[in-house]
Amino acid sequence: MKKRRERIDRGIKARSEDIYALSSWREMLYLAGPRLLPAAFFLLLPLFLGIYWQKVMISVAVFALLAMSWEMLAQTGMISLGQALFFGMGAYASGILNSYFGAPPWVAIPAATALGGALCTLILLPVLRLRGIYFSMVTLIIPLMLVRIIEATKIFGGTEGLSGMTPLPSGLPEIYLVTGAFLVVLFGLRRLMETDYGLVLKGIRDNDRSVTNAGINITWFKTQALFISSTIGAFAGAFMTHVYMFVGMPVFALDYSILPIAAAVVGGAGTLAGAALGAVILVPLSEALRGIGGLRIVLYGLFLVVFIVAIPEGLFDYIQRKYHQMERWVEIDQ
């Protein structure tokens, strides 16, 4: 007797995003489960981690923030190769506010978040009209250029950077600040992109001419998307300044631009949760490989290639699809 595997999509009712009556706890859990999982992961896990892995957790949340900020821009049709610009702007803004003006972290971080976001938006405003690769090129170049400016003019501590920043209360408060921000951004952005406003942003990516033809000023909407995205990146930078108690040229390093993109690709470009999931996988992996030494980058690269080839649509899409499917073995009629 031959058998084959049959895949059935779960009832559309359980998958709908709309309002309907939930008939059982099981259905509620079916919907809420995947959403509670990241919350539980980021809120409960820190309680059981040692100091070293707590630091890794901070790193995970920071890169997840950058990845989501990248993803949000990408969904609006702007492929950025320079998340380091957002990160670095926030980092320097917070560092300067703290060490030159003596602002405590709880003032410096929010102020640097807003200021960094606004500055990045202003810097990129002239190139907002560029599409595709041209926009990407400019975002890649600007952070690299800023590093050279700091080096040459020796402003803000030059190559030495600024140090001696006020630290955040270490341990759990520090972690919960960034994981809390992560959860707010994850669920907030997901909701935002599902609204009509988000639909307009995604419309700009698909067909900007058609959005213009609907009487919408696409430059203005792109500016807003850019501001939201760069604000998220700037927060990550401002936060890290107070974790490291230092800010210097490395904040504009390529790592902060490339890793978020790698995370989004592994996790699934096109979904915010995918970008976050990618960071949750890649950052600890990079830490775990640290012991290997020289071959670390090679292994890391191999891992990326295998992932991209095996699951090109990204891990999150794959998991989501499987979650909504049932499989069973059925007999084949002879």
Place this chain on the structure above:
Amino acid sequence: MSAPSVLQVEDLYKVFGKAVAVNRLSCEVRRGELLGIIGPNGSGKTTLVNLISGFVKPTSGRILYNGREITHTAPHLIIRMGISRTFQMVRPFYQLPAYKNLIIPLYSPRARQLAGGRYGDRDTVALDLLEEVGFERDAHVAYKPAGTLPQGYLKRLELAKAIALSPDLLILDELFSGLSLAEVASVVPIIEKLRLAGKTIVMIEHRLKELFRIADRIMVLNYGQKIAEGTSAEVMESEAVKKAYLGSEE
């Protein structure tokens, strides 16, 4: 035929490189009329639409809408003033359900202003609009991804996108092309209804027979110039038009 003019085009001129697309063209569109624009391929019809809607800027000349100059106004502002157009090549948001395609025009400042700050029920408004252009209510088609719809529905979706902006002047760029006769027959009543509602309509068409039935006035373009203008009967009698369509005898 002495209704005030809504749109005035004065001495409009546009060159792409060396090719003259629109050559010193002057014309007007009067309130409440249905003006048909015809002409052989490459005669500058679509360029004229692009110029009026602001997607392309003219080399020289002026365009006035209700007496206000809009020659150098940005396209989204022109649309906000009440001119909407459809595209000959329909490019919907393929993954989105058909009705969600209308959310974007309904989100525009003009539509929101006209809706009087009525927020939150855009989906319902979108479904109503689709029904208006002939999507059968409750017949799943409105909920299907736009990419899976047949051409007839896509053209009607394109029309619905333009109507969603409650335009005063509606410019339809080859709405009938790619449609079967039955589909054209189902679109014509929609256009008639828009006229009854007092809209001014400009139609660019290749389907002359169908256009002549509904147009008040026809303008013929060739090589970017106006070669004839008048009722359909007058235009068809014109020697210049015969030459342009059938070729001259030398």
